[in-house]
Amino acid sequence: MLKVNSKKIEPGDTFIAIKSAVRDGHDYIEDAIDRGAACIIAEHGEYSVKTVIVPDTRTYLANYLKELYADKLSNTKIIGITGTNGKTTSCYLTFQLLNELGHKAAYIGTIGFYLPNSNHPLANTTPDLYDLYEMFVEAANEECEYIVMEVSSQALDMRRLEGIKFDIIGFTNLTQDHLDYHGNMENYKNSKLILFKNLKRSGYAIINIDDKYGKDFVLENNKNILIGTKNCDYKISDIVLEDSKSTFKITESDAVEDIVLPIAGTYNIYNYMNAYVICDKLGFAHELIQEATSKLTAPAGRCQIVKNDKISVIIDYAHTPDAVLNIIKSVKEYAKGRVVTLIGCGGDRDKTKRPIMGKIATDNSDYVFFTSDNPRTEDPDEILKDIVSGLIPTNYEVISDRKEAIKKAINSLEENDILLVLGKGHEDYQIIGKDKFHLSDFEEVSKYVK
Numbered sequence: 001m002l003k004v005n006s007k008k009i010e011p012g013d014t015f016i017a018i019k020s021a022v023r024d025g026h027d028y029i030e031d032a033i034d035r036g037a038a039c040i041i042a043e044h045g046e047y048s049v050k051t052v053i054v055p056d057t058r059t060y061l062a063n064y065l066k067e068l069y070a071d072k073l074s075n076t077k078i079i080g081i082t083g084t085n086g087k088t089t090s091c092y093l094t095f096q097l098l099n100e101l102g103h104k105a106a107y108i109g110t111i112g113f114y115l116p117n118s119n120h121p122l123a124n125t126t127p128d129l130y131d132l133y134e135m136f137v138e139a140a141n142e143e144c145e146y147i148v149m150e151v152s153s154q155a156l157d158m159r160r161l162e163g164i165k166f167d168i169i170g171f172t173n174l175t176q177d178h179l180d181y182h183g184n185m186e187n188y189k190n191s192k193l194i195l196f197k198n199l200k201r202s203g204y205a206i207i208n209i210d211d212k213y214g215k216d217f218v219l220e221n222n223k224n225i226l227i228g229t230k231n232c233d234y235k236i237s238d239i240v241l242e243d244s245k246s247t248f249k250i251t252e253s254d255a256v257e258d259i260v261l262p263i264a265g266t267y268n269i270y271n272y273m274n275a276y277v278i279c280d281k282l283g284f285a286h287e288l289i290q291e292a293t294s295k296l297t298a299p300a301g302r303c304q305i306v307k308n309d310k311i312s313v314i315i316d317y318a319h320t321p322d323a324v325l326n327i328i329k330s331v332k333e334y335a336k337g338r339v340v341t342l343i344g345c346g347g348d349r350d351k352t353k354r355p356i357m358g359k360i361a362t363d364n365s366d367y368v369f370f371t372s373d374n375p376r377t378e379d380p381d382e383i384l385k386d387i388v389s390g391l392i393p394t395n396y397e398v399i400s401d402r403k404e405a406i407k408k409a410i411n412s413l414e415e416n417d418i419l420l421v422l423g424k425g426h427e428d429y430q431i432i433g434k435d436k437f438h439l440s441d442f443e444e445v446s447k448y449v450k
Contacts, residue, residue, distance in 0.1 A: 001013050001014070002014045002015075002016055002041075002061075002064060003015055003016070003032075003130075004016055004018050004025065004061070004128075004130045006025075006028035006029075006031040006032040006035060006037075007031075007035075009031075009032045009035040009036060009037050010035070010036060011035075011036030011038070012036065012038050013032075013036065013037055013038065014037065014038065014039040014040070014041060015028075015029065015032035015033075015037040015039070015040055015041070016040075016041040016042075016057050016060065016061055017029055017040070017041065017042040017043065017057055018057050018058055018061060018128075018130075019043075019057070019058070020128065020158065021154075021158050025042075025057070026042055026043070026044070026045065029042060029045065029047060030047075033047060033048060033049055037049060038050065039051070039052065040052070041054060041057060041060060042054075042057065043055065043056065043057055058129070058159050058162050059162065059163070061129060061130065061162070062129060062162040062163030062164075063163060065129065065130070065133045065163075066163050066164075069133060069136065069137060069140075072137060072140050073136055073137075073140055075145065076136065076139065076140050076144065076145065076146070076147060077145065077146050077147070077167040077168070077282075078136075078146075078147050078149070078164065078165075078166050078167055079091075079094065079146060079147065079148045079149070079166065079167060079168045079169070079170075079278060080148075080149050080150075080151040080161075080166045080168075080169045080170070080195055081094075081148070081149075081150060081151065081169065081170040081171075081172065081274055082150075082151040082152070082153070082156070082169070082170070082171060082172070082192045082195050083170075083171055083172025083173045083174065083192070083208075084172070084173055084174050084175045084176075084177045084320055084322065084323075085172060085173055085175065085267070085318070085320060085322060085323040085326070086172035086173060086267065086270060086271045086274075087109065087110070087125070087150040087151070087152075087172060088109055088110045088111060088150060088299055088302060088317070089268060089271040089298060089299060089302050089303075090170060090172055090271040090272075090274040090275060091107055091108075091109050091148045091149065091150050092107060092109070092111070092114075092298075092299040092302075093271060093272055093274075093275040093296055094107075094148045094274060094275040094278050094279070095107035095114060095148045096275075096292075096295070096296050096297070097275050097276075097278075097279050097289065097292050097293070097296065098145075098146050098148070098279065098282075099116055100292035100295050100296075101279065101284055101288055101289070101292050103145050103146065104116050104142065104143055104144040104145055104146075105144055105145065105146040105147070105148055106135070106138075106139035106142070106144045106146070106147045106148070107147075107148050107149070108122070108126070108127070108132070108135055108147065108148070108149040108150065109122075109125055109126075109149060109150030110122075110125045110150060110317075110426075111299050111300060111301070111426050113135055115138070115139060115142050115144065116142065116144070124152075124155070124160075125150050125152045125155070126149065126150060126151055126152045126154075126155030126156075126160055126161065127160070128160045129159075129160055129161065129162055129163075129164075132149075132160070132161070132164070135147075146282075151169075151192075151195050153178060153181075153182065153188055153191040153192050154178065154181060154191070156191045156192065156194040156195055157181075157182075157191040157194070161195075161198070164198065165198055165199070165200045165203075166195070166198055166199050166200065166203060167200055167202075167203045167204075168203055168204050168205075168206065168278055168281065168282075169195055169196060169198075169199050169203065169204075169205050169206070170205075170206040170207075170274040170277075170278070171192070171196070171205070171206070171207045171208055171211075171214065171217045172208055172211075172270065172271065172274065173208055173211040173213075173270075173322065174188070174189055174192065174211060174212075174213040175320055175321060175322030175323075176320060176321055176322070176350070176352070176353050176356070177319075177320045177350065177353070178349075178350065179350045179352060179353075180348075180349050180350040180351075189213055189216060192217075193216070193217065193219075196217055196219050196222060197219070199222050201221075203222075203223065204222075204223050204224075204225050204277075204281050205217070205218075205219070205222040205223065205224050205225065206225045206227060206273075206274055206277050206278065207224060207225065207226055207227070208227055208228060208270055208273075209226040209227065209228040209230070209232050210227075210228035210229055210230065210270075214226075214228070225277055225281070227270070227273045227274075227277060233252060234250055234251070234252050234273060234276070234277055235250070235251040235252075236248055236249070236250060236269060236270075236273065237249045237251065239266060239269065241264060241265070241266065241330060241333045241334045242264065242334055243264055243305070243312065243334055243418075244262065244263075244264055244305065245260060245261060245262050245263065245264065246260075246261045246263065246264060246265065246266070246268065246269050247259065247260050247261070248261075248269055250273070250276065252280075255286070257286055257290065258290075259272075259276075259290065259293060260293070260294065261293060261296065262293075262294060262295075262296055262297070263296065263297070263298045263303060264303055264305075264330065264331075264334070265303055265326070265327060265330040265331075266326070266329075266330045266333075267323075267326040267327065267330060268298070268303060268330075272293075272296075276289060276293075279292075299426065300425070300426040300442075301315055301316065301317050301424070301425025301426030301427070301441070301442070302316060302317055302425060302426070303316055303327075304316070304425075304442060306442070306445045306446055306449045307449065308449055308450060310413075310415045310416070311410070311413045311414075311415070311416070311417050311418070311419070311449065312417075312418045312419070313410065313418070313419045313420075313421060313445045313449055314327070314331065314418065314419070314420050314421070315421045315425060315441045315442055315445060316420065316421070316422050316425055317422075317423070317424065317425025317426065317427075318420075318422045318423065318425075319345075319346065319373070319422065319423045319424075320353065320357075321353055321356045321357050321360055324341075324343065324357055324360050324361060324422060325360050325364065327420060327422070328341060328360070328361070328364040328365055328420065329364060331418055331420065332364070335416075335418050336416040337414060337415065337416030337417040337418065338366035338367065338413075338414070338417045338418070339364075339365050339366055339417075339418050339420065340365060340366060340367045340368070340369070340409060340412065340413065340417060340418070340419045340420070341361050341364075341365040341367075341368045341369070341419075341420045341422060342368070342369040342370075342371060342405055342406060342409045342419065342420065342421045342422065343357065343361050343368065343369075343370060343371070343373075343420075343422045343423055344370060344371045344372050344373035344383070344384070344387070344402070344423055345357060345373055345383055345386070345387055345423075346373045346374045346375070346376065346423075347373075347374060347375040347376035347377060347378030347380070347383055347431075348376040348377055348378060349376075351386060354383065354386040354387045354389075355386060355387065355388075355389050355390055355391075357387060358370065358387040358388050358389070358390075358391055359390070359391065361396070362391055362393040362395055362396050363393070365395070365420075366395065367395050367396065367412070368395060368396035368397075369396070369397060369398075369399060369405045369408065369409045370384055370387055370388060370396060370397070370398045370399075370405075371384075371398070371399050371400060371401070371402045371405035371406075372384070372400050372401070372402050372430070373402075373423045373424060373430075374424070374427075374430055374431040374432075375431070375432055376431050376432075376433070376434070377433060377434065380400050380432075381400060384398050384400060402430065402439060402441075402444075403439065403444055406421060406441065406444045406445060406448075407444070407447075407448060409421075410445065410448040410449060411448070421441050421445060424439075424441050425441070427440075427441075428440040428443075
């Protein structure tokens with residue numbers, strides 16, 4: 001059997017040396033041989049067992065897996081969505097809709113690997129190629145007709161999806177994030193564009209044309225479907241926001257659909273549009289999509305509401321300037337009291353967005369609590385200094401300890417106020433140094449909102 005992890009080698013297996021961003025499989029060849037590998041596939045070297053030298057082991061693996069599982073996956077459609085913000089919610093809503101419509105689907109992304117009746121966490125938003133195929137096969141064994149997956153820019157750049165062709169793809173938006181990895185927005189965009197060059201000829205590319213980069217994803221050879229609030233294929237209009245739902249119209253050609261989405265926020269309407277158009281293009285009747293829509297819920301840590309009869313707290317993963325601005329603006333549209341925001345920035349990540357997020361939070365919130373996110377190997381206090389550097393408003397305070405910040409922020413709320421707890425969403429840990437410590441925003445909030 002062909003394997004990429006030397007620790008999983010059993011006598012007689014073949015080990016293929018794959019290079020990734022963090023390790024080179026060639027460094028583990030001897031370990032694989034010691035464990036009983038009978039054959040090595042590599043890009044260079046001479047070894048004591050049968051050796052096959054190929055120009056590119058990742059390309060070899062992609063072709064091998066594609067051929068090996070061609071029959072197994074022949075009836076499975078693969079759907080991929082990329083973008084800075086909204087990937088998780090777009091994919092999760094699509095996953096839910098398809099299952100509600102009576103067609104089994106799987107989800108792969110930030111919050112885990114979901115099958116219709118089970119789920120488990122993942123290390124990466126988009127796993128590596130070998131792991132992806134294992135999930136594809138597991139989904140096929142569960143008779144899933146569809147696999148809906150988040151596609152990250154890093155995964156595309158690192159060739160984790162080498163050789164995979166998609167039936168439907170979607171673009172949510174592109175805003176500043178991951179510049180510590182990509183260097184600049186042009187590189188970031190070009191990484192995401194790789195997905196749009198891997199669409200099947202019969203497939204569809206769904207593009208948020210309201211985004212400033214949307215037009216760059218309209219590729220000549222693709223069947224492009226444009227969504228937005230202007231002239232496009234699926235037009236959004238008549239938006240009305242409430243604290244627990246959004247109502248709006250979708251116009252496609254001469255047909256107008258009234259949608260009641262049981263999730264708040266304009267940005268979530270855009271996320272839902274991906275799910276709606278995907279199901280529409282797959283041939284599901286509009287009335288069935290509308291009925292299934294009424295049963296949708298946001299993924300954990302995405303616009304997750306904890307409230308009592310006086311105050312509301314919204315827990316959300318928003319951790320980029322654009323995502324933070326969008327959620328604050330959406331909540332202010334229906335808030336009856338103050339909008340208070342609690343937020344921080346992760347360590348060992350793009351430092352340039354820190355003061356931008358600080359300014360967005362203070363300019364658009366009534367009050368802000370700045371606190372630690374995942375400081376990682378950076379000094380939490382130095383991260384907080386970066387966030388508040390250059391701020392002129394005085395409507396904020398800094399509390400490094402996230403638990404204390406959440407407690408104080410909730411205690412500061414008055415009747416009808418809304419607190420946004422942003423940045424970590426579904427995560428139930430905090431990374432300090434190189435260690436993980438249990439910390440769940442939902443659990444902390446639930447201690448004080450009853």
